[in-house]
Amino acid sequence: MWKVIVDHFPGWDVVLQAVMLLILPIIFNYLFQWAHTNLRRRNSLKDSGNAGDKSNAAENSSPHEQGQADGQQVMERYEDNLAWLKERATKHCDIHIREFMVGGENRAALLYVDGLYDKTLVDTQVLESLMNKGGEEGHPDDDIPVTKENLLNLILPISQVSDTHQLHQVVEDILTGTVALLVEGVEEVLMLSGSAGNSRAIEEPVSEGLLRGPRTGFTETLSENTALLRRHGRNESLRMTKFKVGSRVKKDLIVAYVEDIANSELVDEVIHRIEAIDLDYVAESGYVEQLIEDNSFSLFQQVQSTERPDRVIGALMEGRVALLLDGTPFVLIVPVTFSMLLQSPEDYYERWIPATLLRLLRFFTAFLAVFTPAIYISFISYNQGLIPTELVVTIIESRQSVPFPSIIEALIMEISIEILREAGIRLPKPIGPAMGIVGGLIIGDAAVNAGIISPFLVIVVAVTAISSFAIPSYSTGITLRILRFLAMFCAAFLGLYGTVLFFILVCSHVARLKSFGVPYVSPMSPFRWNDWKDFIVRMPLKVMNRRPIMMKTKDSSRRDK
Amino acid sequence: MLTEDKKITTSQTVVIVSNCILGSGILTLPRVLADSMKTSDGWISIILGGILIMLAGLCIVRLSQRFPGKTLYQFSRELMGKWCGSIFSILIATFYIFIAAFELRVMFEVTTLYLLEDIPRWAIIMSFIWVGLYIIKGGLGAIARLYEIILPSTVVVFVFSMILSGKIFEVDNLLPVLGDGIFPVIKGVSSTILVFLGHELMFTLTASMQHPEKAGKAVIIGISIPLFLNLVAFVMVIGGMSVHGVISSTWPTVDLLRSFEITGLFFERFDFFLLVIWIMQILTTFSILQYNSSLGFAQTFKTRMRPFMFCSMPIILFIALIPRDVNELFMVSKIFGDIGVVIFVILPPLLLVYAKIFKKGAVR
Structure with missing residues (x-):
């Protein structure tokens, strides 16, 4: 009996391996949990009172009903107010104060920031109307007393006017482009909205070019972006809710969704996460993306960013939620699934057969972009027997002069391609193509001639590089590029077996991911037959008569009947 | 939120059952059958065996449905009494560990034979176990989603590679019935x-x-997928290699695909595809078994699962390396298979009858 046990004892090295097998994951697990809790603590919800700033962007009113209660109130005497404001304005060299007389009687002052205010509006509508007090040119109408009502109703021909009692608020608002009007005898300060900061014309987005489809892209101005969404079609239920993000530098962020489609739990969750943002300055929608995503450790993006209004509208109609931040043309869409990242709006504009084939192609290229070098390495280093004999002979002959193992060879080429790509972004436009030729052709050819790499690898690297360009979303491309390097190391370590394990690991990770409660791999899993109509294949529009089930929309049918 | 992660859908149940059944067996079954029967009628046995298992599965489902929301580890105390139930649960959880170790070892043997000759043993086994750990750490919802991704590709690739082997298929090998x-x-x-x-x-x-009421449907579909694949494998292997050829081969399904070459395509041999999907299948079987065993221990001792997930890893490794060669491995597997048949095929109907007679659990 004892002999049998001793005979079958696998050896002390196995005991050591078993210990390692246990300890390494435990250490890793603890490190990960430590990092995770740290992150969560930093992200933890601090209700900074932003919730009070909700107001509907569609209304023509300024959103600041509730200012700070402790701010300076508007005082009775015009001189005091002006003096207070002047004192505040001395700190800002770009605040200008223009004093004048209303109809030759009441003193008044306009406060504005250079470059932000609408000069024509102030010159032609405000100053002219006030100086003439609503009457004909040169004939001041003396009968109208200067009161707030008369100013609003009879004298000022401006649509966006609001008033405030808070002097504190006045300075804050001026800095965003409104013009403040202080009139002797009027208790409030009138805020004339007419900000005309310079903005860019609507152009076709550079990062998401399409052959067919609208040529519009978002710009840096929030109001223009919301207008672009509105212009896509009359739809009363398109709700836009405004929030303020950033504690020191405040920025407007609009949450847009279609009220009777989007799942209200989803909307609540999005709003909840936005209110939890606690940062002094939110520079770009990428900040928002990283602050509200589910898993910060994942390589995969859980929020989609796009410059195309048609894409946003499409997502809204599927029951998703869009986030528009002032100052960036990139609009965020949540929740996102992996298949969305490989889809392009063009798929819906083209007829369904070509669209389906293109989608299949993209899934295939995503696979190629990650696994081609790994498969090359595992075939060369471990599993030569799996490829046709003639091909093996050719490859081995061509690799005879190469002094490195295949992983080094592949790394040299892949890293230089990555450098080229990174350099290509920085290069001025006229030099770009020339650099591509130098980098791609000359370095590749020279490297082969110098015997550093084999010609076969050049094909492999070229295929991967081109494949990763075929991915519609730039960030997804980056993800796949990182995964490619990991796959290469796995292949170098364990050959084809390592590649398979890596594939499962990635699949498993993706299966664990969720974006705002929606599994990242839907509709592949949980399997929903109906959602497959718009997944790898794109069925005819006549068949796609339901919204994605995974979104749990309020109105699941796309048809009236 | 938008998904209920604690619960799995019916199709996910189907997929998990299929993935668990599709393990090492698909590579060895043709040899085992041919060896024990010496005739080519194994496909009838496969169908009969599948039907028998479906019946056993239905018994298990009926039994579980009497205890809604409770797993075996939770209702075994109610069914058999406190001590008996707990011991039974621990036995089953331990049994899963042994089966997982067996799957791991089979995987190791096949990979070293066909894919990696000169890689150290620890590298292959440890990476495999760690990937398995990552899978089960995500919980049942994530496991189910992963399996739903893997199974369709498995079926497609498997059937495809089997169809290719039609090149050397001869009906005479399967006759006379x-x-x-x-x-x-x-x-x-x-x-x-x-x-x-x-x-x-x-x-x-x-x-x-x-929807627990659909569990019966789920288990039948879940068994019929591997039933179909095993049937295809058996017919193609016997048809391609004949009964005598099969008996002398350890892993006949792989050898079948190695025995012919198709020229004109990029790949000449297709055993590589089979091995790739088969490794994935073994990993799914392995990880769900490990998950179930950890679940069993955790629910019996009423603690968290994670410690058991971690601690079962070195035990599995150790057990997997105990058999000295493939023959010992198969000998051990036969013993465990017989135990499994007793626990999971013969016992469930008896338990069901027992529960019905003594009115244990919620009577529907």
């Missing part, structure tokens, strides 16, 4: 049952289903 009478077929059934073990997952899965 029932040449030696019905007796060998019945003898073969006992071997096929071993391959189909995996239906016992319904003991735990039924409790986690969104």
Whole structure:
């Protein structure tokens, strides 16, 4: 009996391996949990009172009903107010104060920031109307007393006017482009909205070019972006809710969704996460993306960013939620699934057969972009027997002069391609193509001639590089590029077996991911037959008569009947 | 939020059961059958065995449905009494560990034989176990989603590679039907049952289903997928290699695909595809078994699962390396298969009858 046990004892090295097998994951697990809790603590919800700033962007009113209660109130005497404001304005060299007389009687002052205010509006509508007090040119109408009502109703021909009692608020608002009007005898300060900061014309987005489809892209101005969404079609239920993000530098962020489609739990969750943002300055929608995503450790993006209004509208109609931040043309869409990242709006504009084939192609290229070098390495280093004999002979002959193992060879080429790509972004436009030729052709050819790499690898690297360009979303491309390097190391370590394990690991990770409660791999899993109509294949529009089930929309049918 | 992660859908149940059944068996079944029957009638045994397992699976489902929302580990105390139930649960959880170790070892043997000759053993095994750990750490919802991704590709690639082997398929190898009478077929059934073990997952899965009333349907579909694949594998392997050829081969399904070459395509041999998907299948079987065993220990001792997930890893590794060669491995597997048949095929109907007579659990 004892002999049998001793005979079958696998050896002390196995005991050591078993210990390692246990300890390494435990250490890793603890490190990960430590990092995770740290992150969560930093992200933890601090209700900074932003919730009070909700107001509907569609209304023509300024959103600041509730200012700070402790701010300076508007005082009775015009001189005091002006003096207070002047004192505040001395700190800002770009605040200008223009004093004048209303109809030759009441003193008044306009406060504005250079470059932000609408000069024509102030010159032609405000100053002219006030100086003439609503009457004909040169004939001041003396009968109208200067009161707030008369100013609003009879004298000022401006649509966006609001008033405030808070002097504190006045300075804050001026800095965003409104013009403040202080009139002797009027208790409030009138805020004339007419900000005309310079903005860019609507152009076709550079990062998401399409052959067919609208040529519009978002710009840096929030109001223009919301207008672009509105212009896509009359739809009363398109709700836009405004929030303020950033504690020191405040920025407007609009949450847009279609009220009777989007799942209200989803909307609540999005709003909840936005209110939890606690940062002094939110520079770009990428900040928002990283602050509200589910898993910060994942390589995969859980929020989609796009410059195309048609894409946003499409997502809204599927029951998703869009986030528009002032100052960036990139609009965020949540929740996102992996298949969305490989889809392009063009798929819906083209007829369904070509669209389906293109989608299949993209899934295939995503696979190629990650696994081609790994498969090359595992075939060369471990599993030569799996490829046709003639091909093996050719490859081995061509690799005879190469002094490195295949992983080094592949790394040299892949890293230089990555450098080229990174350099290509920085290069001025006229030099770009020339650099591509130098980098791609000359370095590749020279490297082969110098015997550093084999010609076969050049094909492999070229295929991967081109494949990763075929991915519609730039960030997804980056993800796949990182995964490619990991796959290469796995292949170098364990050959084809390592590649398979890596594939499962990635699949498993993706299966664990969720974006705002929606599994990242839907509709592949949980399997929903109906959602497959718009997944790898794109069925005819006549068949796609339901919204994605995974979104749990309020109105699941796309048809009236 | 938008998803209920604690519960799995009916199709996910189907997929998990199928993935668990599709393990090492698909590579060895043709040899085991041919060896024990010496005739080519194994396909009848496969069908009979599959049906038998479906019946056993239905018994398990009916039994679990009497205890809604409870897994075997939770209701065994109610069913058999406190001590008996706990011991039974621990036995089953330990049994899963042994089966997982066996799958791991089979995987190791096949990979070293066909894919990696000169890689150290620890590298292959440890990476495999760690990937398995990552999978089960995500919980049942994530496991189910992963399996739903893997199974369709498995079925497609497997059937595709089997169709390719039609090149060397000869119907004569499968004839005559029932040449030696019905007796060998019945003898073969006992071997096929071993391959189909995996239906016992319904003991735990039924409790986690969104619609437990569909569990019976799920287990039948879940068994018929591997039944179909095993049938295809057996027919193609015997048809391609003949009974005698199969007996002399350890992993006949792989050898079948290695025995022919198709010129004109990028790949000449297709065993590589089979091995790739088969490694994935073994990993799914392995990880769900490990998950179930951890679940069993955790629910019996009423603690968290994570410590058991971690601690079962070195134990599995150790057990997997105990058999000294493939023959010992198969000998051990036969013993465990027989135990499995007793626990999961013969016992459930008895338990069901017992529960019905003594009115244990919620009577529907």
